[in-house]
Amino acid sequence: MRYRLTTIITLLTLMAAGAAFLTPSALAALTIEANHKDIRMNLTYHGSSVSVSGMSDPNVDLILKITAASGNAEEKMMRKDREAGFLWMNVEQLTVKNVPALYFIRSTKPVADLLDPAQLKANGIGYAAVEDSLEITPTPGPEQREKLLADFIKYKESGAVYSQSVGDVEIKPDPAGDTYETVFNWPYQAPPGDYAVTVYAVKEDKIVDKAESPVTVEETGIVKTLDNMAQNNAALYGTAAIGISLTAGFGVGMIFKGGGSH
Amino acid sequence: MYIYLPVAHTSINILIPIALGLTVGLMSGLFGVGGGFLMTPLLIMLGIPPTVAAATDSNQIVAASTSGTFAHWRLGNVDFKMGLILLAGGFGGGLGGVQLIKILKAMGNADFVIKLTYVLMLGIVGSYMLAESLAAIKRKRNKAADHAPKTDSKMARLLASMPFQTEFKKSGVTHSVLVPLFFGTFVGILAAVMGVGGGFLLVPVMVYMLRMPMHVVVGTSLFQILFNCVEVTFLQAYTNHTVDFLLALLLLAGSTLGAQVGTIFGRKLKGDQLKILLAILVLAVTVKMVTDLTLTPDLLLGPAGGDGG
Structure with missing residues (x-):
């Protein structure tokens, strides 16, 4: 009887250890905290600095994303082309739908090295995923769409509302689990609204954990x-x-x- | 110190719009132009959305042209009779110009026509003013001059033969009422097509077609611009919600002051000197526009509603 009980306890312990190794809950809990959750746009507002920090497992890579939590906007744009052979003119008005008002990505490694394109797209991670979700009307041909999307991202970057960078996440080892921190310069160009700061823990080409923190911007x-x-x-x-x-x-x-x- | 602009949704250093306003107001007081063709592109460069830049510029021109008109009125440089007739023509022309733009847009080549008209008008007006003013100065030096340019006598005879002749005492000229009405309409159409206030078109028309003295031209032009910009500001605020009043306040803090200083400087300069300076300014803007049109842009995509004035 005593032998049986010891065997059962040993088996249960082994199963628990195995399960812990195989599932996300085995990792040190992923947490996220933004220091400014409520950004006020007053008369002297010139953007803000938002520090995002938390705890993570030592064996994962991290991807941090900030984007609008609620519906994405529609923007009217003008496309330039040559007229009369040498004059650059606005030749066509385009409507771009599903435009995120703000899109920031920070990661410990290039996102394309961490996740396959299907996962990036499914989770809206990286410029390629943003480009994929944008709808342009009138619908351009594939080659022109590619050029227009690249220019659209450049235009957004020049307006300080889009950025994607690698290595700007500071990780400090800790016995209870690593701590991470990154600081975003919140641009004044970002309109009022609800935003979400999301951290993804990635291990072996898969997202194994995710945590989210809201940020509200209001006038x-x-x-x-x-x-x-x-x-x-x-x-x-x-x-x-x-x-x-x-x-x-x-x-x-x-x-x-x-x-x-x- | 930065200030957040509630309609432009942009934060800017408070000193920049004040300095811009001062510079453009100075030119307004000197030459009788609203300065929209300079201010709007400069505001866009500062990150103000194009539609807000154009609408807010109209709002600040209301203040600058009020200040300038007031200063010129005290100096006896505003011909109200001529200004009102030009204004009536300008309103009619503006309505016609808006319809013309609709037709051009439906035809799909509005931008091409607008920009080409802009460059051609600026180039022709600037070159003509520069050449004529230099020639006038040369004539005076040779002591063979009189102050009125003697060109198209046929045109002068034609204008004199028209009905409804009336005397414009302040300007010291006599014309048919139909003449300023026609030119006001013409400038109104062009201003609407080009998306500008039209001061830089109206000034040469008053100098060369209506033969008005340069200082009266400046004051009368500002008077006309004031009314145009009141109308445009209200329409932009009401229909497009694009007037940023805080930005306009900063701009007008500089421009009202600049307009007064410009008027004082203008009194110290002779008419031909003023014309040469305005011609140089207009030609510089033409060169900038031609450069922008011919150099390959960094991005082939930009925000809609932008090219204003």
Whole structure:
């Protein structure tokens, strides 16, 4: 009886150890924490610095992604081409759908080395996945689509709202599991909305764990008041803008009159 | 110090728009142009969305042209009668120009026609003003001059033969009411097609076609621009929600001051000197536009609604 009990306990222990090795829960728990979860756009707002940190297993690679949590936008773009042989003109208006307002990727190794294209696409990781999800109308040919998408990503990068980099994640060994940290320069160009910061733990070409933290960006104070007024009370906003400009023009004129420009 | 612009959704150093406003306001007071053809591209370069840049520029021009008109009115340089007739023509021409753009867009070659018109008009106006002003200065030096350019006598006779002749006392000229009405309409059409206020077109028209003295031209042009920009600002704010009032405030802080300083400087310069400076400015913008049109752009994709003025 005693022999049987020892055997059962040993078997259960071995099974637990095996299961732990085979499933994500075997890894040290993946956590994520953003230091600024609520970014306020006030009058002096010039972007923010968002530090993302957490714990991870020592044996995994990490991919960190920031993107809009809610629906992606639609943008109108102009395509340039040569006219009359030598003049560069806007020749066509394009509508690009499913555009993420913000798209940042940081990883410990190039994402293409960590996951196969199908997994990258399924999880929306990397520029190729973003390009895949973009819809362009009128629909261009395959070659032109490739060129347009490359230019679209460059345009977004120049506006500081897209970036993808390798090696900017600092990892510190810790007996309880590694700690990681990366700092994102949150651009002022990112519009108000809900964003998600996601960390993926990758091991042997597979995502073995994932954690997410929300970041909300919202307008406050006079910025919110003026934006709301411009959108929802346009007639009053336009009249006030004109009235104040006229007053300012006359005001300065009166000051100079007093100063004696004659 | 940075400020966040609620409609442009952009943060900029507070000093940059003030300095831009000061520079463009200075030119406004000097030459009687709104400066939209300079300010809008500069704002786009600062990262302001093109549609917001164009609309907000109109808003700040309201302040700069009010300041400039007021300064010129005190100096006796505004011909209100002429300005109102040109304005009436300009409104009609603007409506016609908008319809013309619709037709061009439907034909699919609007951008080509607009840019080509822009470059040609700027080039022709700038070259003509420069050549004529240099010739006038030369004539004066040879003491064989009178201050009015003597070119098209046929044109002068034609204008004189038209009905509804009226005297424009401030400008010291007599024309048929139909003449400024026609030229106002013409400039209005071109301004609408090119997406600009039209000051740099109206100034040469008043100088060479209506034979007005340069200083009265500047004041009257600003008066006309003021009304155009009031209309454009309201329409942009109401229909497109693209006027960023905070940005306009920063720009007008500089431009209202610049317009006053420009007016003072303008008084110290002679009419021909002013024309030469304006011609150089217009030609410099032409060269910049031709360069932009011919050099291969870095990106073949850009935001829509952008080329403004």
